[in-house]
Amino acid sequence: MQNIVIIGAVAAGLKAASKARRCDPEARITVIEKGDLISYGACGMPYYIAGDVQNIEDLMKTPVGILRNPNYFKNIKDITVLTQTLATAIDRQAKTVNIKNLTSGTEEIIPYDKLVIATGASAIKPQLPGVDLANIYQLWHPSDAKAIREGLEEKRFKNAVIIGSGLVGMEMADALSKWDISVTVLIRKNQVFRKFLDPEMAGIVSKYVQNSKISLLMSENVVRFTGNTAVEAIETDKRILPADLVILAIGARPNIELAKAAGLVIGPTGAIAVDEEMRTSDPAIYAGGDCVENVNLISGQKVFAPMGSTANKHGRIIGENLCGGHVKFNGILNTVVVKIHNLTVGKTGLTEQDAKQLGYEYITAMVAGHDKPHYMPGAKPITVKLIAHATSGKILGLQAVGEGEVAKRVDIAATALTLGGTIDDLFNIDLSYSPPYNSPIDNVAVAANAVMNKLAGKLKGISSLQAKEKLPSEQTVFLDVRTPDECKQIRLAGCKNIQYIPLGQLRSRLSELNKKDEIVAFCKISLRGYEAEGILEGAGFENVKVMEGGILSWPFACEKE
Amino acid sequence: MQNIVIIGAVAAGLKAASKARRCDPEARITVIEKGDLISYGACGMPYYIAGDVQNIEDLMKTPVGILRNPNYFKNIKDITVLTQTLATAIDRQAKTVNIKNLTSGTEEIIPYDKLVIATGASAIKPQLPGVDLANIYQLWHPSDAKAIREGLEEKRFKNAVIIGSGLVGMEMADALSKWDISVTVLIRKNQVFRKFLDPEMAGIVSKYVQNSKISLLMSENVVRFTGNTAVEAIETDKRILPADLVILAIGARPNIELAKAAGLVIGPTGAIAVDEEMRTSDPAIYAGGDCVENVNLISGQKVFAPMGSTANKHGRIIGENLCGGHVKFNGILNTVVVKIHNLTVGKTGLTEQDAKQLGYEYITAMVAGHDKPHYMPGAKPITVKLIAHATSGKILGLQAVGEGEVAKRVDIAATALTLGGTIDDLFNIDLSYSPPYNSPIDNVAVAANAVMNKLAGKLKGISSLQAKEKLPSEQTVFLDVRTPDECKQIRLAGCKNIQYIPLGQLRSRLSELNKKDEIVAFCKISLRGYEAEGILEGAGFENVKVMEGGILSWPFACEKE
The missing domain is CATH 3.40.250.10 (Rhodanese-like domain)
Structure with missing residues (x-):
């Protein structure tokens, strides 16, 4: 009977535990979690803050309303989850983990045959004067979400400022704009979504957002936060902004301290290095989720790209491999999708900027059009930008933005990218067609056609x-x-x-x-x-x-x- | 300067003409059309009948409201379109087409260097007593749609009966059910969508439809239509049904008479045979759209599967090849999607029935779940059935049904099928993830996982x-x-x-x-x-x-x- 210990009980950790249980009904499975909540849908927090989701507990429930707490995991999966328990050290020689109960203070050393590190990531906190004032949040735990929502319901906030325009930043801007308060996003660079949109696509987003209730301040840096006990204003290099609610959303970094202290290899991105089977440099220790690095399938480069969907895939693969499997995880496409008001923004694979930086010979096309026949009610425009390899015709990436259906087009491209598809493939795929869903030549095929026309010299x-x-x-x-x-x-x-x-x-x-x-x-x-x-x-x-x-x-x- | 003649001015014909013009600015391009309307979005007719589309002309307009009539094609593309002109014969030796103006009766012989046959398909008319009574329609031309809509607006119909439960039949049932009349679908077999759904998936559709305003009568055959000048009732082998509006939707057959008379090879499906470059058995004659047969990419079999999306692809490829190109069309997946009330039904590749009939060793899994996290407003269930090759793990087909987002999942599968993807690929694709769009493990990945679990003996x-x-x-x-x-x-x-x-x-x-x-x-x-x-x-x-x-x-x- 093998003894499996898993550190971290959010996405990857509990998925690995569940899969391992299915593969090995005999194993002893213990999951260590420093917080009091487990298995919460962290990605749902902005929608709770927006008021779309009524109770924060909904994010921790199964579809039929059963709370996924330690009892649930014990009764149904025979998995022991120890909450409010910190893993303080790993002894790889002795194959033990030191744990500490954060309520009682009791310390204990528990043995493992196989260990899984799923310690996640943490929001980066800028070291600026005043950053510890009250009402400055990092949206990283349900307790933050609860506090923000409470303040909104009690009308304690008038001026919300979000620092950073990545996924979390823009989702939070959208969420807060549902409330009757002023919402401003402060952006260090001169575009939103700098990591995954090319400037002309980002420009479409900014234009849309600024026509909504959200102000964007670009190329502007925070100097300090001011206030007595709670934040009252933000001093930037350009002005003083009133702010009684601040969301820090400048990025995340992997929680690697435990792994590092145990001497495990940390990769070039600063996250834990794992092989294709999600194994760390110690063959008895796996790692997955937001604390590890991934491979970008197109560039082959190591990337740090924490994402709930990836964490779940890691968990499933680790669970299989804990029980003797040799399942591989090949990598990711840095795919994203995000909703801001009625606008959807998505991307998969490389942007043009990425392709340029990596030295590809590439060709791009940007096409606009309705997401279904213009005569159908509810037809909305979307803009698609396709990037392809100029000689092989292989797809390198796709970006899409618009009030119409965007996610489908991104996922078609993600599937084609995974399987090495070309622009010819993309044009010819027998996609489902019916007027409520798309035009006979789908937007992705129009984009592929535009690239083909450019390659043939017909479209300049x-x-x-x-x-x-x-x-x-x-x-x-x-x-x-x-x-x-x-x-x-x-x-x-x-x-x-x-x-x-x-x-x-x-x-x-x-x-x-x-x-x-x-x-x-x-x-x-x-x-x-x-x-x-x-x-x-x-x-x-x-x-x-x-x-x-x-x-x-x-x-x-x-x-x- | 080459002389291109195209017979048929709906989808494939005009697409071929437009593409040819782009490839060869000098060519003389003439399109012959027996009807008075051209370039109409035939697939949009049910939505016009439903009242979702206001004017039938909307189906013939560009997105900015310009009517695509012969003037439009002349002014913008320098393409001559002769409407109400019938092509009566092709002389392949002389390379000429005999045409007849249906208004004036004038006949003419016009020469071609390259000819394109895009004569489309016609609805099959059952040879039953009373089938020629008034108010018995085949939805095949905008004039039918106009007549039906007019009758509905004037409240001339109380009992509509649709014969056949394929795509057109069910779209029409949905369209008519938007009006305050009784709607019945008469089905010869014991399931709806027999051609592209397995029985248990079709059962979900029937159950949903019958909870709506549409009655389904299965395993029932029409014997005759009765009435004086207009239809009043349908006599079946089980009962007499009142019917003052009848839609015949039992299928279509390719218009091959002209091609056959010219001695061109007709394929095993009864449609015009073409090679990968859309060329008929005569190298100077191409054919595309609903009058030709296609290859199913999975089975390799010839199929007759008229579809607007395919016709447009044919047109583009023919246009290129008319001008010296050698672009290939590999085939189709018999992909479909259809909306009935709020239910979406989609399929790509092979059904289980197809796989069985073709002798594949296959494995299937059917999974149900919300289309996005259950806590998100608007989350709706969908059921996905995945069919895979049991030894190679290659995907063979996918069906999906539900009130949630179905088309995206079908298109992901269609893309994976086109590129030879396996169930492992389907699980691992880095699909776009965000709570407004899907769960961290998308429904298609859940289906792939279920197939993997069945293969591993973990799920029976x-x-x-x-x-x-x-x-x-x-x-x-x-x-x-x-x-x-x-x-x-x-x-x-x-x-x-x-x-x-x-x-x-x-x-x-x-x-x-x-x-x-x-x-x-x-x-x-x-x-x-x-x-x-x-x-x-x-x-x-x-x-x-x-x-x-x-x-x-x-x-x-x-x-x-």
Whole structure:
């Protein structure tokens, strides 16, 4: 009968325990947890704070409402969970763990045959003056969520400031904006979601967010937090911001102290190094979840990317391998999806920035369009950016943003990326089609088609960022081929040289344009822009480009009626 | 300058024309269309009839509201579309097409260098007495849709009967049920969606549909339609049904007459045979869309599966190849998705029935669960059935049904199928995760996990259909491990031998069960049923099975509080 000890009882730890029990009905399984709560859906906390989820306990219940507490694990899975118990040291020679009951203070040494480290990660706390004032939170434990929600319900907050615009930061901005308070996000760099969106895609998000109740302050650094006992204001390098609720969301770091002290190898990312079977440098010790590093399947690089979905996969694999299995975990795609108001933002694989940095020869296309036929009620636009290898055609990554269905497109790409798919594959996949769900040529296929057209020299694209640079130039003609009605409603702002010729009139009005000029054609989504390119090139124009994504995906200000 | 003639101006034909124009700005492109409308979104007609789409013209407009008529194609793409013009014969020697203007009666012979046949398919009309009475429709042209909608708006119909329960039949049933009339679907066989759902999945659909306003009459054949000038009733082999609106939806057949008369090879399915480059047996003639046969990517078999999404892919490929390209179309997965009320039904690849018929060694798993964490507002159940190759682990097909998000799961599977993915791949894909969209272990990964557990002998499943057979048996113990509250609300009906032991009490109440008995464990979704199997097997029980999908996916009647 083997003795399995697992340190950490949130996602990876309890999943490993459950799987091990299924594989080995005889094993003795003990899970050590320093907190008082276990198996909580940490990712659900923003939705509890927003008020979408009524009780924090809902995050710790099974779908039929049974609380996943130590009793539950004992009765159903015969797993012993010791809460409020800290693992203080691992003796790898003796194969023991020193544990300490945080309530009674009792210390004990427990033996193991196999050990699992699932100690998770912690939010990074910036070492700034005043950071320990009350009402400055890191959303890392249900107790934080409860305190924030309580304060919101009691109307104790007026001005919330979130530091950081990653996933947690933006989810919290969205959650807090559901309450009648001012919400500001302070961002050190000049874009949101810097880690997983290219600037022109991030620009679409910022534009959307700023039209909502959330203010974004970019390229701005916190200097100190001020207040008596509770925070009252934030001093930045640009201004003083009133703030009675602060969320620190500048990132996480893996909890590796125990592993490090035990002499286990820490990887280049600063997280615990594990092999494909989730084994640490000690063959009797596995590790998984937010405390370990992963491999990015596309780049092959080690990455630190804590994610609940990955932690659950780790747990399942560790559980199998604890019982003699040799199941492998190949890696991740750094896939993300996040909802802000009605906007969905998703990404899988590499961004263009990643591809550039890694030295790939790549090609990209950005396309905008409805997520289903425009005639269907509820059809909403989405913008998709696809990055592919320029010679092999292999997909490298996809980003998608919009009020329409985004997650499906990201997951199609994630599946294709996992299996080494090319842009040709992506175009040809027999995706499910019916008007309530998509157009006969799905948005991902349109993106693949655009990449193919670019590779074949039929589509010459220019990104919104590059086009922005050309706005003040006399030499570049911006050719808007939309209808007069559309042009009345909204127009590119700041063009020095713009021409309005509806596409249907273009063939007969070619003489109004000069064949030698640089022409940037566009429309609402630049499908007509692409038609215009075809017409102009067919007529001998030499330097025509299509502004990818059109006005719909233009991340900068526009002139309006 | 090459001369391209295309017969058919709906999906494949006009897509081929547009793509050819892009590839060859010089070509002369003529499209022949026997009808008066072109480029209409035929798949949108049920939503027009339902009233979701206001005007039938919306189906023929671009997203910015421009009508796609012959003028549009002339002005924008320099493509000549001749409507109300019938192609009456092809002379392959002379490379000419005989055409006839249906308004003027004028006949003409036009030459081609390359010809494209995109003549589509027609609805099958059963040769039954009375089938030509008024108000018996085949939903095949916008004029049918207009007539039906008009009759509905004028309240001329009280009793609608749909013959056939395929995609068109069920979409029409849903559309008509939005109006205040009685809607009945007459089905020759004993299940809906017989072509693409296994019986236990179809049972979930029937149960849902019958709880809505739609009546399903199964295993019933039409004998004749009766009435004076308009239909008044349908005589079946079981009864006389009042019917003042009838929709014939028993399938489609390819329009091959022209191709056949020209001596082109017709394939085993009865549709036009084409090679991978969409070329017919005559190298100067291509064909695509609903009139050609496809290859099923999994089975390698030829299939007739008309679908708007496939027609568009054909069109693009034909367009490239008309201009010297050698682009290949590998095949399809017979993927479908359809919405009935709030239920989504989808399928890709092979069903279990297909796999059995083709002689595969296969394994299946059916799992039920919420489409996102149960604590999130709007979380809805879905049932997923996965079919995999038993030795290689390759995915063969997936079916999904439910009020939750289904299309995404089908498309993930379609992508994995296209690229030869296995169940291990499906479990490990780094799908996008966030509580508004899914659970950390997505439903498709849960299904993959269940197949892996079955392969490893850890999960012994029994389908709802097999379990149904055992209900009257004394020898089989149905073990319901739900809570007493859940059992009060709904219970399996007709069990001869049932025991209620909540999962949390199972370890302490093992003595109430006999180790030699056949035990069928289940709960709401059978996740606790699976836990029960583990507990019982750990305690030495020898014949325990889990009822896959649980009560949630039980396609038969239940006892209710």
